[in-house]
Amino acid sequence: MxxxxxxxxxxxxxxxxxxxxxxxxxxxxxxxxxxxxxxxxxxxxxxxxxxxxxxxxxxxxxxxxxxxxxxxxxxxxxxxxxxxxxxxxxxxxxxxxxxxxxxxxxxxxxxxxxxxxxxxxxxxxxxxxxxxxxxxxxxxDLRAEKEEYLKKKRNDERKVRDQQKEKDKLEKREREQLKWQKAHAYDDMFSEENMEASNNQNRDADFLDDFM
Incomplete structure (x- = not known):
């Protein structure tokens, strides 16, 4: 008692x-x-x-x-x-x-x-x-109370670990995305279409006349 x-x-x-x-x-x-x-x-x-x-x-x-x-x-x-x-x-x-x-x-x-x-x-x-x-x-029933307490503690600890894993996974995904963006930041600038648009050979014949 x-x-x-x-x-x-x-x-x-x-x-x-x-x-x-x-x-x-x-x-x-x-x-x-x-x-x-x-x-x-x-x-x-x-x-x-x-x-x-x-x-x-x-x-x-x-x-x-x-x-x-x-x-x-x-x-x-x-x-x-x-x-x-x-x-x-x-x-x-x-x-x-x-x-x-x-x-x-x-x-x-x-x-x-x-x-x-x-x-x-x-x-x-x-x-x-x-x-x-x-x-x-x-x-x-002290044994049952202890087992229930330990079970709850294990579940709480598992939840914390799962939340941390999910957080780490999200942060890793964000880092990889940022790394990819930095590596491909100038891809559009040096694309074939943009290079052709900036090439003088593709300009109109009257370009130099207009410049003079």
Whole structure:
């Protein structure tokens, strides 16, 4: 089970996901936000994920959207929700590391340098209440969602490639046409008919008399 939230602090709206309990913390979406700082490692919380929008990187998440994610993370932490000045860390999904020796919901990171922190001083009820109004509970088929996403991505990339090929073909045709025009620019001027018209031998016998 996953809770879906909609954040309208950005346009287009962003989608945030929260696993209902610790057994669903490893939902493989894009950016987890985990409030377990060194002083708060035992806090029970669901991971929060935000789906990156087209062309956006994890380092470019707008501040307002990051604040929404951080507030949801705090609100969904049993211990963290009771405390102020909670440190939340977030990282790209691909940077999560999980092995069989870890407890359920526990994760580590492949590269600690790809981890950022955000401080949540207090719970902002207006933010949490606004997001809770958009909450939808779903039982998603994450594998099917991923396959559908990858299929759409491949189709979009193919369209871009096809458009580029068509553009390249048109530009090549225009270059060839321009090259041909330059190469044959004087064809009409030196045609047999024009050469005869400009030859003095074909002029009237009275031409020189008229000139004199």
């Amino acid at each position: 996953v809770y879906y939230f909609t954040s309208n602090v950005v346009s287009p709206a962003a989608f945030i996901y929260v696993g209902k309990d610790k057994f669903e913390r490893s939902v493989p979406l894009r950016i987890p936000n985990d409030p377990r700082s060194p002083s708060n490692r035992t806090s029970s919380t669901a991971h929060v994920y935000v789906r990156l929008r087209e062309g956006e990187t994890w380092e470019q998440i707008p501040e307002k959207l990051l604040e929404d994610c951080a507030q949801l993370t705090k609100a969904n932490s049993i211990e963290g929700n009771k405390k102020d000045n909670i440190t939340i860390i977030y990282t790209p999904w691909a940077n999560l590391q999980k092995d069989g020796s870890m407890a359920t919901g526990q994760v580590s990171f492949h590269n600690p340098k790809l981890v950022k922190k955000v401080l949540v001083r207090v719970r902002e009820n207006p933010i949490v209440n606004r997001l809770n109004k958009t909450r939808v509970e779903k039982f998603p």
